Every structure is written in structure tokens, then in C-alpha cells.
Amino acid sequence: MTGGGLAIETRGLTKRFGHHEAVSALDLDVPTGSVFGFLGPNGSGKTTTIRMLLALAAPSTGTISVLGSEMPSRSSDVLPRVGALVEGPGFYPFLSGAANLTRFDAAEPATSTRTRSSRVADALARVGLSAAARKKVGSYSLGMKQRLGIAVALLSPRDLIVLDEPTNGLDPQGTREVRALIRGLNADGTTVLVSSHLLAEIEQLCTHAAVMRTGRLVAQGGLDELRGTTAAFELLTPDAGEAIGVLARHGLEPHVARDAHSGGPSADAARVDADLPSSVRSEDLVAALVAADVRVRGVAVRRPSLEERFVELTGEGFDVER
Amino acid sequence: MSNADAIAATTDGPGVGTPPSRRGRGAGAFLLSELALLFRRRRTWALLGALAAIPVLLAIAVRLSGEGGGPSFVGDIAGNGLFTGFAAITVAVPLFLPLTIGVVAGDSAAGEASLGTLRYLLITPVGRIRLLLVKFAAAAVFCLTAALTVMIVGILIGLALFPIGPVTVLSGTEVPVVEAIGRALLIAVYVAVSLLGLSAIGLFISTLTDVPVGAMAATVVLSITSQILGSLSQLSALHPYLFTTHWFGFGDLLRDPISLTSFGENALLQLVYVVVFGSLAMGRFVTRDILS
Numbered sequence: 001m002t003g004g005g006l007a008i009e010t011r012g013l014t015k016r017f018g019h020h021e022a023v024s025a026l027d028l029d030v031p032t033g034s035v036f037g038f039l040g041p042n043g044s045g046k047t048t049t050i051r052m053l054l055a056l057a058a059p060s061t062g063t064i065s066v067l068g069s070e071m072p073s074r075s076s077d078v079l080p081r082v083g084a085l086v087e088g089p090g091f092y093p094f095l096s097g098a099a100n101l102t103r104f105d106a107a108e109p110a111t112s113t114r115t116r117s118s119r120v121a122d123a124l125a126r127v128g129l130s131a132a133a134r135k136k137v138g139s140y141s142l143g144m145k146q147r148l149g150i151a152v153a154l155l156s157p158r159d160l161i162v163l164d165e166p167t168n169g170l171d172p173q174g175t176r177e178v179r180a181l182i183r184g185l186n187a188d189g190t191t192v193l194v195s196s197h198l199l200a201e202i203e204q205l206c207t208h209a210a211v212m213r214t215g216r217l218v219a220q221g222g223l224d225e226l227r228g229t230t231a232a233f234e235l236l237t238p239d240a241g242e243a244i245g246v247l248a249r250h251g252l253e254p255h256v257a258r259d260a261h262s263g264g265p266s267a268d269a270a271r272v273d274a275d276l277p278s279s280v281r282s283e284d285l286v287a288a289l290v291a292a293d294v295r296v297r298g299v300a301v302r303r304p305s306l307e308e309r310f311v312e313l314t315g316e317g318f319d320v321e322r
Numbered sequence: 323m324s325n326a327d328a329i330a331a332t333t334d335g336p337g338v339g340t341p342p343s344r345r346g347r348g349a350g351a352f353l354l355s356e357l358a359l360l361f362r363r364r365r366t367w368a369l370l371g372a373l374a375a376i377p378v379l380l381a382i383a384v385r386l387s388g389e390g391g392g393p394s395f396v397g398d399i400a401g402n403g404l405f406t407g408f409a410a411i412t413v414a415v416p417l418f419l420p421l422t423i424g425v426v427a428g429d430s431a432a433g434e435a436s437l438g439t440l441r442y443l444l445i446t447p448v449g450r451i452r453l454l455l456v457k458f459a460a461a462a463v464f465c466l467t468a469a470l471t472v473m474i475v476g477i478l479i480g481l482a483l484f485p486i487g488p489v490t491v492l493s494g495t496e497v498p499v500v501e502a503i504g505r506a507l508l509i510a511v512y513v514a515v516s517l518l519g520l521s522a523i524g525l526f527i528s529t530l531t532d533v534p535v536g537a538m539a540a541t542v543v544l545s546i547t548s549q550i551l552g553s554l555s556q557l558s559a560l561h562p563y564l565f566t567t568h569w570f571g572f573g574d575l576l577r578d579p580i581s582l583t584s585f586g587e588n589a590l591l592q593l594v595y596v597v598v599f600g601s602l603a604m605g606r607f608v609t610r611d612i613l614s
């Protein structure tokens with residue numbers, strides 16, 4: 001079931017709080033070996049879904065399979081293979097960072113007492129907290145707590161790691177470290193589910209993603225699928241008329257851009273835009289333009305960013321939708 | 323280490339039906355971790371310190387005033403220091419001991435929930451039943467520690483401030499000092515057992531809420547309510563079923579020959595409370611959504 005299958009599969013997953021449906025009929029497919037971005041505005045049901053995946057909350061209806069076993073009924077077999085950070089870290093403030101990790105490690109039935117201290121030291125080192133290991137967690141900064149929370153997920157080797165907003169409160173170095181950490185884990189074969197609002201982050205990191213809106217899945221798949229494949233071809237030239245002719249002969253539908261937001265055309269140059277079909281290569285277009293004596297001042301191929309797609313899917317509105 | 327292992331071994335019994343070798347070692351490690359957590363908190367030491375202050379204050383008051391009289395045993399302190407322990411535990415049983423047990427038992431699940439550590443323990447996965455068993459075992463250890471603290475500090479301060487001699491027990495005969503100390507420790511065990519029912523009630527209340535202070539207060543209020551009900555003669559039909567009924571029955575351990583009847587009745591009653599409220603706690607906790 002693992003190797004090549006789905007690390008997480010939910011069907012019709014629904015969670016109601018009273019009459020309020022926090023998650024509605026969710027069919028999530030997280031491929032084994034992927035870095036999966038779990039996106040959605042505030043209150044869209046990401047954390048609630050993650051709680052159900054980890055058997056912290058029971059689904060109202062629907063089924064969940066994690067690492068090939070049904071949840072929550074098989075949670076005692078599945079959870080030792082899963083590491084997680086859910087809705088921010090939680091610690092005993094009166095214990096040191098190392099003592100906190102020791103406590104969580106001791107809670108796991110199958111771990112060996114003999115190697116405990118080395119596991120704790122390794123996990124602390126991986127999140128860059130070795131120097132603060134003996135400090136009380138009560139005196140940690142927000143980002144230090146966040147790092148320690150990630151360390152909890154790394155105590156034992158895992159097949160699946162679930163990180164709910166892992167870079168919340170981290171400094172730029174910390175954010176980069178976490179990104180590198182996730183890549184490293186993934187290279188070792190761990191499937192990683194990351195929820196985040198930071199789309200640039202997800203875009204750099206993830207192979208797959210899903211987008212939630214008010215408890216419903218609005219899109220899911222490989223990152224390229226999600227972004228859409230159509231790129232925009234933008235040409236800056238004083239010879240707009242000839243350029244349009246050349247591009248049209250290559251099957252594009254060019255037009256002179258009305259707005260001048262990118263490139264800022266100089267007095268005598270105009271911008272010509274066209275959608276770039278995947279069958280046409282931009283270098284061929286440039287060669288053809290030059291051959292036709294079109295003066296090329298600038299060329300850009302723009303792909304829509306995940307952010308544009310995200311806003312398209314989840315709406316422009318700033319207010320939480322419910 | 324060996325001491326704690328022994329404690330671990332005794333709590334393995336009702337474990338979670340998995341191979342004892344692996345799971346057993348794990349349960350021991352987690353119980354150790356739970357006890358370390360309990361006894362590394364300043365709050366625990368503050369509670370024990372407050373309990374230790376009871377015999378100290380009693381002894382000093384008697385010493386300074388030089389007067390006899392007062393509630394049971396207090397009048398005997400000046401004549402025999404060993405009575406400080408008996409007097410202190412009599413003073414501590416109705417309110418101070420239940421207060422400290424209420425704090426520890428009421429905090430057990432709700433405290434983890436409010437810190438946010440509960441979800442991480444469950445993801446680890448600690449096992450919900452196992453977590454409750456270990457929490458109860460830790461509360462039981464605290465009951466014993468608390469009762470012994472009152473008694474031992476009482477004996478020590480009595481030794482320091484007053485003459486010591488054979489104790490005249492309730493039936494009028496004298497028992498030698500060493501045996502009297504043995505009986506004093508047995509009384510502490512009796513009191514610890516008395517508090518197990520309350521611990522189970524506190525554990526159950528603690529699984530109902532994410533607010534530890536609420537669970538603590540509710541537990542303490544219940545212990546007081548039960549004692550008030552026990553003092554109303556109109557409700558005498560109810561009395562045998564109150565968990566506080568035998569709280570002052572330890573006087574039987576000061577008879578000659580020693581009578582273990584009330585010890586046995588008390589232990590049985592507490593066992594019933596532990597089973598009932600333990601089951602309620604598990605029933606509630608196993609199915610509960612952890613949204614803290």
C-alpha cells in the first residue's frame with residue numbers, strides 16, 4: 001500500500017461542530033514520497049483535518065487511511081510512524097528543552113531507554129537548539145518554541161511528518177533551515193504534509209498541494225497542475241505591428257498591452273502580450289522575431305504564481321468567511 | 323531506580339493488553355517520567371511544604387503556650403512528642419490533604435490539555451488508557467507522599483521539641499515507641515488509601531475540561547460536600563456509600579490488639595470508587611475529541 005501509493009487518503013471526510021461544518025466531504029490524496037502543501041485561508045479547516053488525520057478528533061462521517069491503515073481504529077500502529085506539529089507547539093514551561101523532549105520520547109511505548117539521550121540531542125541539533133537545551137522552555141522565544149516543536153516530530157525516524165504552519169514565528173534563517181530540513185527528510189523517503197499561508201514557501205518546497213476554502217477542497221494535485229500550464233509571453237518592442245504578425249503566424253493571439261505595469265515601455269516602445277501555449281518554445285519566437293527585423297528590447301515569460309492562483313480559488317476577500 | 327521499577331511493575335498489571343515485555347518497559351519509563359514531572363514542579367513542593375507546616379505549627383503552638391487541651395491528640399503532644407504526628411494528620415484530613423490531592427488529580431488531564439502537551443502525548447502515541455493509568459498511579463504516589471509527609475514531619479518535630487515515650491493507645495494499654503512509630507506509618511498508609519477515591523474522582527473531572535483550576539476546585543468542593551453530607555444524621559442511609567465515611571476510622575489502628583476492620587472496609591470502598599470513576603474517566607477520555 002505504501003511504496004508508490006497514497007500516504008494519506010480521505011474519502012468524504014466531514015467534521016461538524018454542532019451545526020457548523022468545519023470540514024466538508026474532503027477527498028484528500030497525499031502521494032507517498034511527496035512534499036504536500038496544505039493551503040487555505042484562516043478558518044478553512046486545515047488544523048481540524050490534521051487533528052482527524054492524527055486521531056485526535058473523530059470524523060463525523062467519512063474514512064481516513066494513513067500509511068495504508070485505517071484511522072483512528074489503527075492509530076496505535078500508525079502513530080509511531082508519524083511525527084507532527086499541530087496548531088503550535090505545546091510544552092511544560094518549567095522543564096528545559098531537553099527535558100521536554102525526553103518526556104515525549106518516554107511517552108512512546110516502543111522507544112528504547114538506552115538511546116533516549118542521544119535521540120534527544122540529535123533532534124535538538126537538527127533544529128539548531130543545542131545551545132539552549134538546558135534552558136527552561138518558559139524562557140524560550142516564540143521561534144525557539146516552534147523549533148522545539150519540530151524537534152518533537154523528529155525524535156524517531158518517521159514515514160510521515162505533518163507540520164501545521166511550521167515556520168510560524170521563525171526568523172529568516174530558521175525558515176530556511178526548516179525548508180532544508182523538510183527537503184532532507186523528503187530525500188530520505190519521508191512524506192511531508194505542510195500546512196501554511198506562505199505561498200512562496202510552499203511554491204519553493206512542495207511537489208503537490210491542496211487548497212481548502214470554508215471546509216471544502218477547491219483544488220488538489222501536482223504543483224504545475226495547480227498553477228495551470230499557460231504562461232504569458234511578453235515582448236517589449238518599437239515595432240509592435242510586425243511583432244504581432246510574426247507571433248500570430250506561430251499560433252499565438254497577441255495584443256498590445258493597454259496597461260503598462262510591467263517593463264514600463266519607453267516612449268517609443270510598446271508591450272505585446274500573448275498566452276504561450278506549451279507547444280511553442282519562447283526561443284523559437286525570439287529567433288523568428290529577430291529574423292523578421294523586429295527590434296526586441298525585452299522578452300519575459302511569466303507563469304502565474306501560486307499566489308495568484310490561490311487568490312483566484314479562495315477569493316479576494318480579507319474577512320474570514322465564517 | 324529499583325524503587326521506581328517496583329512501582330512500575332505494580333502498575334503494569336492492568337496494562338493495555340499488549341506483549342508485556344515491550345509495553346511493560348515503556349509503561350515503567352513513562353511512569354518514571356510522570357513522577358519526575360510531578361516532583362520537579364515547584365508547585366508540588368509548595369503543597370508538600372504546606373502540609374509539613376501543619377505539624378510544625380501545631381508543635382510550636384503547644385510548646386509556646388504550654389497548655390494541653392484542644393482537639394483530639396493535640397492535648398497529648400506536650401506529654402509525648404509522638405502524638406504530634408497523630409494530631410497533625412487529624413487536622414490535615416478534612417481539608418488540607420483533600421486540597422492538595424484536588425490540585426494534583428484535577429490537574430492530571432486538564433493541565434496537559436491547557437499546556438497543549440496533551441495532543442503531543444497522544445500523537446506520540448502514549449495511548450489514552452495508558453495515560454490515564456499512569457496519571458492515576460502518580461496521583462496515588464502523591465497521596466502516599468502527602469500523608470507520610472504530615473506524619474513523618476510530625477514525629478520528627480515531636481522528637482525535637484517534646485519528650486518521647488511509650489504511647490498509651492485508645493484501649494488504655496501502652497505500646498513501645500518503635501511499635502507506635504510503626505502504627506503511625508500505618509495510619510499514614512490508611513489516610514493515603516482514603517484519598518484514592520477522591521483521586522479517581524479528580525481524574526474523572528479532569529477529563530471533562532481543559533481548565534485545570536476548574537477541575538481542582540470541583541474536586542475539593544466534592545470532598546467537602548461529601549463530609550457535610552456525612553455529618554447530617556438525616557442522611558444516615560447514604561453514609562456508608564460516601565467516600566469520606568471512613569476518613570477518620572484510622573483510630574482503630576491505635577487499639578490493642580490492633581483492629582484492621584476499618585482499614586479493610588475503607589480500602590474496599592475506595593476500590594469501588596476507583597473502579598467506578600476510573601471507568602467513567604476512561605469512557606469519557608477514550609472517545610473525546612482533543613481540540614486543545
Ligand SMILES: Nc1ncnc2c1ncn2[C@@H]1O[C@H](COP(=O)(O)OP(=O)(O)OP(=O)(O)O)[C@@H](O)[C@H]1O
Pocket residue numbers: 017020021022040041042043044045046047048049322613
Ligand atoms: N473546538 C471547536 N469548536 C467549534 N468550532 C471549531 C473548533 N475548532 C475549530 N472550529 C471551527 O472550524 C473551522 C476550521 O478551523 P481550523 O482551525 O481547522 O482552521 P485552519 O484552516 O487551521 O485556520 P488557520 O489558518 O487560522 O489555522 C473554523 O470555522 C473554526 O471556527
Ligand SMILES: [Mg+2]
Pocket residue numbers: 046047048087164
Ligand atoms: Mg490552523
